[in-house]
Structures are given as C-alpha cells and as structure tokens.
Amino acid sequence: MENRLRIKTILMEKPLGRELCVQGWLKSKRDSKGLSFLDLTDGSTLAGLQVIAPESLPNYATEITRLSTGCSVSARGTLVASPAKGQEVELQSSEITVYGWAPPETYPLQKKRHSFEFLRSIAHLRARTNSLGAVARVRSRLSWAIHLFFQQRGFFQVHTPIITTSDCEGAGEMFAVTALDLEKIPRAGGGAVDYSQDFFGRPASLTVSGQLEAEAYALALGNVYTFGPTFRAENSNTSRHLAEFWMLEPEMAFCDLEGDMNLAEELLKFLISDCLENRAEDMDLFSRFVDKDLLKRLDNVLRHDFVRISYSEAIRQLEKSGRSFTFPIAWGVDLQSEHERYLAETLFGRPVIVTDYPETIKPFYMRLNDDGKTVAAMDILFPGIGEIIGGSQREERLEQLLARMEAAHIPLENYQWYLDLRRYGTVPHAGFGLGFERIIQFVTGMGNIRDVIAFPRTPGSAILA
RNA sequence: UCCCCGGUAGCUCAGUCGGUAGAGCAGGUGGCUGUUAACCACCUUGUCGGCGGUUCGAAUCCGUCCCGGGGAGCCA
Numbered sequence: 001m002e003n004r005l006r007i008k009t010i011l012m013e014k015p016l017g018r019e020l021c022v023q024g025w026l027k028s029k030r031d032s033k034g035l036s037f038l039d040l041t042d043g044s045t046l047a048g049l050q051v052i053a054p055e056s057l058p059n060y061a062t063e064i065t066r067l068s069t070g071c072s073v074s075a076r077g078t079l080v081a082s083p084a085k086g087q088e089v090e091l092q093s094s095e096i097t098v099y100g101w102a103p104p105e106t107y108p109l110q111k112k113r114h115s116f117e118f119l120r121s122i123a124h125l126r127a128r129t130n131s132l133g134a135v136a137r138v139r140s141r142l143s144w145a146i147h148l149f150f151q152q153r154g155f156f157q158v159h160t161p162i163i164t165t166s167d168c169e170g171a172g173e174m175f176a177v178t179a180l181d182l183e184k185i186p187r188a189g190g191g192a193v194d195y196s197q198d199f200f201g202r203p204a205s206l207t208v209s210g211q212l213e214a215e216a217y218a219l220a221l222g223n224v225y226t227f228g229p230t231f232r233a234e235n236s237n238t239s240r241h242l243a244e245f246w247m248l249e250p251e252m253a254f255c256d257l258e259g260d261m262n263l264a265e266e267l268l269k270f271l272i273s274d275c276l277e278n279r280a281e282d283m284d285l286f287s288r289f290v291d292k293d294l295l296k297r298l299d300n301v302l303r304h305d306f307v308r309i310s311y312s313e314a315i316r317q318l319e320k321s322g323r324s325f326t327f328p329i330a331w332g333v334d335l336q337s338e339h340e341r342y343l344a345e346t347l348f349g350r351p352v353i354v355t356d357y358p359e360t361i362k363p364f365y366m367r368l369n370d371d372g373k374t375v376a377a378m379d380i381l382f383p384g385i386g387e388i389i390g391g392s393q394r395e396e397r398l399e400q401l402l403a404r405m406e407a408a409h410i411p412l413e414n415y416q417w418y419l420d421l422r423r424y425g426t427v428p429h430a431g432f433g434l435g436f437e438r439i440i441q442f443v444t445g446m447g448n449i450r451d452v453i454a455f456p457r458t459p460g461s462a463i464l465a
Numbered sequence: 466u467c468c469c470c471g472g473u474a475g476c477u478c479a480g481u482c483g484g485u486a487g488a489g490c491a492g493g494u495g496g497c498u499g500u501u502a503a504c505c506a507c508c509u510u511g512u513c514g515g516c517g518g519u520u521c522g523a524a525u526c527c528g529u530c531c532c533g534g535g536g537a538g539c540c541a
Contacts, residue, residue, distance in 0.1 A: 050500090052499085068492095104492060112477090118477090173539095234466095236538085240540085240541080245541070
C-alpha cells in the first residue's frame with residue numbers, strides 16, 4: 001500500500017510544491033468547468049483537504065464525475081497554495097484511484113447535518129461525520145490523558161476482572177454470566193439452580209466496579225487505578241446511563257478523604273485542559289455546533305477551586321434557600337437531583353464537593369467518622385450534569401467494617417478476602433469512581449451519553465457489532 | 466421503572482373538523498460555475514412505528530406493544 005501522508009500532517013506542515021499521496025473518504029464533491037473539487041477526510045483531523053481533480057485525469061469521465069459522499073479514494077499530486085478562499089492549501093492531483101463506491105441512493109450519510117438520533121441508528125457509519133468523529137478523537141485523547149495523569153504520578157494500572165463471583169457488590173443489578181444451557185438448567189433440591197454445574201461452579205456476573213479488587217492492589221503497590229468496562233443491568237432510560245460503560249477508579253494507600261478530593265479535583269482539571277490544548281479543533285466544533293457555552297463552562301471549572309461543603313452544611317444551605325423543592329429536605333435523606341443542581345448551579349455556580357454523608361445512605365466500605373453518624377464520603381457535583389465522581393476513604397478498621405457489613409446484611413463468606421486486607425497490614429486508603437462517558441459528555445457538551453461511546457448498550461438496545 | 470411529549474418520503478418536518486398525503490433537503494436528468502451548506506430548471510420517492518378496535522371511511526379517535534426525546538428514580 002502506498003505510503004500516505006495524513007491530512008493532519010499536511011495541514012500542519014503545508015509542504016508546498018511537494019508530491020504526495022492522501023487516502024480517505026469523500027465528504028463532498030463539487031463539479032466545475034474542467035475540474036472537480038473533492039473534499040477529502042481521512043479521520044486524522046476534523047478539517048478536510050481539498051483535492052483538485054482536473055478533467056485531464058484519465059478516469060475523470062468514467063469515475064471522478066461519479067464520485068459521491070462516502071466514496072474512498074487515493075489521491076496523488078502536488079500540494080499548492082489555494083487560489084480561492086476557504087482553505088490555505090489544496091492538492092492538485094495527477095492521479096486518483098477509487099477504492100470503494102458509496103451509492104448515493106442508499107448511502108445514509110448526506111452532505112448535510114443529521115440528527116444525533118438518526119446517526120445512532122447507523123452507529124457503524126456515524127464516526128464518519130464531523131461531530132461523531134470529533135467525539136471519537138476526544139474520547140481517545142481523554143483516555144490517553146487519564147493514563148498520562150496517573151502514570152506521571154507513579155500510579156500503576158491494575159486490570160481488575162470483568163467477570164466477578166462476588167454476588168453482592170451492592171452497586172446495582174448485575175448481568176449474570178453463565179455457560180449453562182438456559183433451555184436445560186440443572187436444578188438442585190428445592191428447584192434452585194445448581195450453580196455447581198456451571199462454568200465457575202458458582203454464580204458469576206459482569207463486574208459493576210473494580211474498586212474492591214483495586215483496594216487489594218493499592219495495599220500492595222501503593223497507588224493504583226483501574227480503567228475499563230463496567231456493567232449495570234439497571235433499567236435506566238436516561239441520557240446519562242449505559243448498561244456497558246467505562247469507569248476509572250483510582251485507589252490510594254496511606255490516603256485520607258482530603259487527599260482523595262485533592263486528586264479528584266486535580267484530575268478533572270487536568271483532563272479538561274488537556275483536551276482544550278490537544279484537541280482544540282474538535283473542541284471548537286463542539287463550542288460552535290453542540291453547545292455555545294461550552295468553553296465558558298469549562299473555563300469556569302478550571303479557574304476556581306471546587307467548593308467543599310459537608311453534607312450537613314449542604315442541608316442547612318438548602319433549608320435556608322427559601323426554595324420549595326419537590327423532595328423535602330431533611331438530615332439523613334439523600335440529596336436529590338434538584339438539590340444537587342441548586343448547590344452546583346444556583347448557589348455556587350461551580351463544581352461542589354459534598355462530603356461526610358450519613359452512613360445510612362452510603363455503602364458499607366466507606367469509613368465511619370468519629371461522630372459515629374457520618375462516613376468519609378465525597379461526591380463531586382458539576383453544574384449541568386450532576387454527580388460526576390463518587391468516592392470515599394475506605395473503612396480500614398476490621399471491627400468497624402464488620403459491623404457495617406453485618407448491618408447491611410452483606411454475606412461475609414464471600415468477602416473474607418476483602419476482610420483479610422484489614423486483618424493483615426491494613427492502612428488508611430481512599431479512592432473514587434469516575435464515569436468515563438460522563439466526563440466526555442462534560443468536556444464535549446454532548447447531551448446524550450449514547451453519542452460518546454462507539455456502540456452504546458442500553459435497555460432494549462444492543463444493536464451492531 | 467414512573468410522568469409528559471413524539472414516531473408521516475433516504476433525512477428534517479407540515480398535515481385544520483376523520484374523507485387513503487405535502488414542503489425543504491437528499492437522489493436522478495439537463496444547464497451554469499475556482500467551487501466550498503454551490504447555484505438554476507425539471508423529475509422520482511410513502512405498509513403515515515407494529516398489532517388490534519371504533520367508523521361507510523383512520524396519518525387523524527380508542528387500546529396495547531415497540532422505539533426515541535424531556536424529566537424523575539437508580540447511579541458513574
């Protein structure tokens with residue numbers, strides 16, 4: 001295959017007069033007298049390269065005139081300064097090879113804007129559009145930036161298992177994993193499913209969190225993070241939920257809640273500024289066509305320290321707000337969306353970290369505070385999207401952990417390994433979870449989470465690939 | 466899962482009081498032009514989301530299911 005130059009490189013370096021070859025897909029074609037203008041994109045960058053196809057090309061009449069949006073071609077020629085407005089440089093082609101046609105009668109993408117809803121129905125083709133291509137590039141950059149951030153700080157990535165046999169992780173409904181023939185399920189006495197005949201000899205599920213396993217490695221390597229697919233079988237039909245999504249979960253030994261918050265705030269700011277710096281062109285597209293206030297909102301996050309407020313203080317602020325909320329405010333009740341929005345959007349107008357929630361509304365692994373009523377938890381609330389991070393200092397004291405697990409009716413026999421972490425060389429540690437698609441949503445301004453993942457899986461929908 | 470709104474041409478949508486459908490864009494043909502959301506003229510396109518019901522007659526009214534949007538719950 002001919003050695004090609006990527007369009008991003010060409011537009012950056014503008015090697016005028018040089019003979020080169022580009023390969024990509026046609027965004028549009030405009031015919032003129034004696035020549036055609038081809039708008040070529042190869043995915044390396046948002047902008048396309050204008051290719052001039054003169055009618056002197058041997059295949060001009062037979063092929064070039066038949067080209068349409070979506071066709072794939074290879075173009076060889078000389079890069080020249082463009083005499084017309086709209087682009088600095090263009091490729092004066094001397095040879096164009098057509099790889100694949102895209103019959104315009106059936107090719108779903110047109111030379112115009114499509115609704116995200118429609119594009120979702122052609123998920124295998126939508127990355128060829130400007131906006132979804134930009135999302136894909138930003139997603140890739142954010143993923144890389146996460147690794148950069150943690151690797152620079154001496155964190156080790158741990159690949160925690162996708163399949164888990166901890167049958168009660170307490171983070172929602174789980175997808176069962178089985179090799180049993182569902183038409184002939186083996187039954188034990190009493191009619192219960194006989195899992196001893198299943199692949200693992202016991203019930204198994206797709207993971208809803210890698211946190212507990214990450215804790216084990218944090219208590220060996222110090223600072224670790226897991227970053228991978230996570231599954232929830234919740235019947236959640238919203239623009240913020242997926243059945244399969246990616247979650248980042250750092251876990252730090254010898255770390256308390258404050259250190260946890262500091263890292264989370266630093267991370268979020270790093271990710272945002274990294275995208276602004278390294279995907280400026282795509283970010284510009286989002287700010288022009290997806291969300292006009294995007295850059296202002298991102299800048300607002302970068303400029304300010306996050307507000308840090310205890311749950312109890314948040315309740316007091318809500319009580320004296322004078323607002324009438326649909327859900328009543330009372331100490332001990334979890335904050336509702338409307339409450340979180342009031343705090344982050346109305347009262348403070350910037351990200352808010354709410355800490356020290358009542359222990360009754362938080363999971364068993366969160367560390368009990370000295371007041372005996374609250375736990376060392378923290379939720380980061382962003383204006384516009386609500387909770388983006390949930391984290392805590394973990395309960396490292398065996399006795400207290402056992403008490404909370406028993407109160408929550410956690411089957412201890414499945415968690416002996418977790419308790420071992422407290423029996424042997426326990427240390428204070430903390431961590432948090434960041435929904436990867438949610439940070440992509442925030443950074444891009446995309447309204448629906450299904451449009452920031454390549455092939456979204458949601459209740460009733462797992463189309464394609 | 467709950468509440469509200471929607472599903473009509475390839476796409477985005479209009480369709481009044483129930484009388485079996487339109488526009489723009491796309492596509493096709495021709496013309497024009499260093500064009501860039503190209504332009505001008507003409508032409509084509511429909512199981513009106515599925516199923517059932519009311520009616521002489523249903524895109525329109527009723528029921529139900531599916532899908533999508535907004536909000537809520539759950540959460541990341």
